[in-house]
Amino acid sequence: MPIRKPVPAVLPWLTALAAAPAVLMVAAVAATRFGGVDLSVSYDLLTWTVARMLGWIGLAGALVAMVLALRDIRGRGLYALAALVLAGATVAGFVERQGRDAAPTPRDVATNVEEPPAFSRSVAALHRGSIPAACDAVVAIPSQVLAQQATSALVDAGFVVTRATTFEVEAVHEGAWFGFVTDAVVRIRPGRTDIRVAARDPRPDGGATCRLAARIAGELAAAR
Known part of the structure; x- marks a missing residue:
């Protein structure tokens, strides 16, 4: 039987990094809805500044995870795939919403x-x-x-x-x-x-x- 290579300790952390923006946004929503936190903090700062930045950092980390997974797809691929899906969805969501916000729509x-x-x-x-x-x-x-x-x-x-x-x-x-x-x-x-x-x-x-x-x-x- 082939010996499975150990999962590098950094892979779970890269996956967690990819999930961090979503977790932060959920926390920001909860803070607004149940904690009375002002939108300038929860929406402008935590979501559109910190979470968006973390999204791009998470995407870079997901690409690193993909490279590491190439050495052992069966043992490491799940971590890399999860990181790529999470980070990709987050960045795509921000880019799509930013495009819609840029359009001159009346309020x-x-x-x-x-x-x-x-x-x-x-x-x-x-x-x-x-x-x-x-x-x-x-x-x-x-x-x-x-x-x-x-x-x-x-x-x-x-x-x-x-x-x-x-x-x-x-x-x-x-x-x-x-x-x-x-x-x-x-x-x-x-x-x-x-x-x-x-x-x-x-x-x-x-x-x-x-x-x-x-x-x-x-x-x-x-x-x-």
């Missing part, structure tokens, strides 16, 4: 930019000075929906309704990871129903505001 969108739906006074104060823009493929509903339909559409789109009248329904959405908050209002008029969605945070959102508006529009269209 305040409406289906009627000339006469956008208005938020309630307290919510409008959070978006003072913001000018709504249009999103591709997000259009007004060419009919007057019921307030109950607008409420259901917002709930199905992941929002929590905070105010509902016969002609306006307002809601709020909280992101699953870092809890970024987005406001939405549906305005109901004879022959037309308009939507406005606005993110509270000034950071690039990678098109999330437009996607939320499209989700609401899709739910409203399906309810007609």
